[in-house]
Amino acid sequence: MQRPIAIAAAGIVATIVGGALIATTILAPSDRLAACRTGNVAGGFDRLGGPFTLLDGAGREVTDADVITEPSLVYFGYTSCPDVCPVDNARNAAAVDILAEDHGIEAQPVFITVDPARDTPEVMGDYAANMHPEMVGLSGSEEQVAAAAKAYSTYYARADDDPDYYLMNHQTMTYLVLPEEGTVEFFKRDDGPEEVARRTACLVEAVD
Template identity: 55%
Template sequence: MKDRQILILGVAATAILLVGGAFWLNRGPSGGDEFAQCRTGVVAGGAGALGGAFELTDETGKRVTDTQVFTKPSLLYFGYTYCPDVCPLDSARNAEALDVLDEQGIDAQAVFITVDPKRDTPEVVADFTENLHEKMIGLTGTLAETDAASKLWKNYYKLNDDGTDFYLVDHATNTYLVLPEKGTVEFFRRDLSPDELAERVACFVEAS
């Protein structure tokens, strides 16, 4: 009987430790995640491990920093304007989500950073973003600068530059949500519809 009681107490104590440990892990080192109810993505080191400081060139030719760019909730996407299918579709989806958010009273923007600065000059990027949405910012720079920015978000890409004018670029298709003073809080897959994306973004904005 005594052995049984000890066993029961041991199981109970283990359960308490497991539940308490899970609670502590979910809270994180800061003592709580204000966006816990909004999250579905999992990032090694947390979403806060994505992003950082950069200086790039916008579509007007002006040099800008990350703090000058991310002044409102931003849907950040890495791609290239010569992309034959994925980039235009993903960027159009992000643009549509901005309209849905605007209808909800949420002022957001999209940010497009090229991974192909050789062809994506400020003028080319400007033509791309202006055709998609007035609240889409296009950024380019030197190859070293755009590569460094891409790595900040752990974004994969591979230039297949064969010397022709029509080479392709392999790249990841995530869209990242960056909030002013909060940094990167989430990433979204390309299978979300504009309405679904807007709903997810709104959750983070309202919780911030």
């Protein structure tokens, strides 16, 4: 569940996301990616993302370097999510298909659980395979997941005390991460697959 706080100041509209100030304003001309972006992160996009160690669908320990080998749409959620996560993951999967078909860009959706107690590596692997053949599903220990979420300034918390059917509150940003570049953009829930693909293609081409 995203909890944005709008702040109007000098024509800049900002949203607080997990401690990172994301502002929809024009970037400095010196940023070679500025023309492709619609937003900015106070302190720079370097504040979002970073090293992580998690478990893939086969239970193997993997790092961010193992996973982010091509443009990646990174999303945090959980497989028991009744509505938001399936829609967002399907949007990311559709964007990957558009990138391949219309732009000739190979990309992958990456789904990291915020509910490792139920989302074992096997569960994440099965969910990802059913969602899209290129999707990577990642789980891990509570500590590993917390470290990955912290790197991306992603908030999550258990919503209730039901032992089996509890919900998770979590943010719903999708992060575009490029190999050797790191996080270069974020997408909101109302960005459709065509928009995600368009901005991703622009950024990939700008980096190349």
